[in-house]
Amino acid sequence: xxxxxxxxxxxxxxxxxxxxxxxxxxxxxxxxxxxxxxxxxxxxxxxxxxxxxxxxxxxxxxxxxxxxxxxxxxxxxxxxxxxxxxxxxxxxxxxxxxxxxxxxxxxxxxxxxxxxxxxxxxxxxxxxxxxxxxxxxxxxxxxxxxxxxxxxxxxxxxxxxxxxxxxxxxxxxxxxxxxxxxxxxxxxxxxxxxxxxxxxxxxxxxxxxxxxxxxxxxxxxxxxxxxxxxxxxxxxxxxxxxxxxxxxxxxxxxxxxxxxxxxxxxxxxxxxxxxxxxxxxxxxxxx
DNA sequence: AATGACTCCTGTGCGC
DNA sequence: TGCGCACAGGAGTCAT
Numbered sequence: 001x002x003x004x005x006x007x008x009x010x011x012x013x014x015x016x017x018x019x020x021x022x023x024x025x026x027x028x029x030x031x032x033x034x035x036x037x038x039x040x041x042x043x044x045x046x047x048x049x050x051x052x053x054x055x056x057x058x059x060x061x062x063x064x065x066x067x068x069x070x071x072x073x074x075x076x077x078x079x080x081x082x083x084x085x086x087x088x089x090x091x092x093x094x095x096x097x098x099x100x101x102x103x104x105x106x107x108x109x110x111x112x113x114x115x116x117x118x119x120x121x122x123x124x125x126x127x128x129x130x131x132x133x134x135x136x137x138x139x140x141x142x143x144x145x146x147x148x149x150x151x152x153x154x155x156x157x158x159x160x161x162x163x164x165x166x167x168x169x170x171x172x173x174x175x176x177x178x179x180x181x182x183x184x185x186x187x188x189x190x191x192x193x194x195x196x197x198x199x200x201x202x203x204x205x206x207x208x209x210x211x212x213x214x215x216x217x218x219x220x221x222x223x224x225x226x227x228x229x230x231x232x233x234x235x236x237x238x239x240x241x242x243x244x245x246x247x248x249x250x251x252x253x254x255x256x257x258x259x260x261x262x263x264x265x266x267x268x269x270x271x272x273x274x275x276x277x278x279x280x281x282x283x284x285x286x287x
Numbered sequence: 288a289a290t291g292a293c294t295c296c297t298g299t300g301c302g303c
Numbered sequence: 304t305g306c307g308c309a310c311a312g313g314a315g316t317c318a319t
Binding site (some may be wrong): 034075076077099114115116117118158159160165238271272 | 292296
Binding site (some may be wrong): 006035058073074075116119133169177179180274 | 311312
């Protein structure tokens with residue numbers, strides 16, 4: 001589902017619409033998503049002022065005035081809806097698969113919609129956010145200084161798994177998912193089946209740049225809109241039009257278009273996930 | 288410790 | 304038009 005650029009886009013929209021506002025009504029419409037909602041969720045949200053937001057990997061943290069942060073993960077199919085509250089009833093009527101809703105005194109309605117229910121909601125003390133079990137072992141933020149060819153090389157040292165699989169591991173680097181891993185490896189010219197521990201320093205540098213560039217481009221485009229994902233106001237991100245390999249099996253990659261005998265983008269399955277690459281640009285040297 | 292299979296759940300798109 | 308099947312952006316848990 002939503003990967004770093006989509007989560008960043010959602011967080012920014014929440015920031016713009018909700019920061020400084022006070023939650024006056026909460027509706028918890030089922031007891032759980034992947035895991036149970038925290039105890040007394042509605043009571044712990046109601047009356048709280050929303051002070052600030054933070055993104056960590058694919059998680060959104062919404063800091064509340066009482067000292068707790070709402071931790072939100074969108075899973076595969078999670079969406080956030082931000083709208084004007086109808087304001088007549090205590091809570092607004094739910095849309096399909098809307099599992100959690102709140103309304104602010106200022107008249108904004110927040111809804112968490114997640115058909116597959118792979119998402120996650122928790123509450124954590126704000127000053128202990130990074131100690132939360134789901135955040136504690138998470139790797140560096142790819143757009144921050146802690147992520148470099150040196151740190152990536154260290155994280156990959158001795159690892160035999162294919163680089164494609166390792167980049168999906170949030171302990172190695174946070175925020176990447178299937179789409180942006182495929183796109184970053186293409187931009188770096190690295191075959192997805194290369195063993196992670198075999199990458200040379202030049203390849204690591206190219207990979208770090210490629211990851212940063214593809215994420216920045218996607219954030220600037222408002223993320224990628226798929227079937228299940230749109231920005232909270234319903235607007236569509238448009239980075240899906242810039243995909244160079246993802247979902248493009250059999251089509252020529254931008255580098256090869258027009259080349260005689262170009263096999264086009266290949267699709268294989270790795271660790272159960274579809275993987276797209278250009279065999280000409282991404283050579284399988286150490287695969 | 289690292290790896291790969293399995294699991295959660297619903298919606299969609301395809302071939303028949 | 305309807306049915307069954309494969310597949311979809313994630314990631315925790317379990318067995319090896």
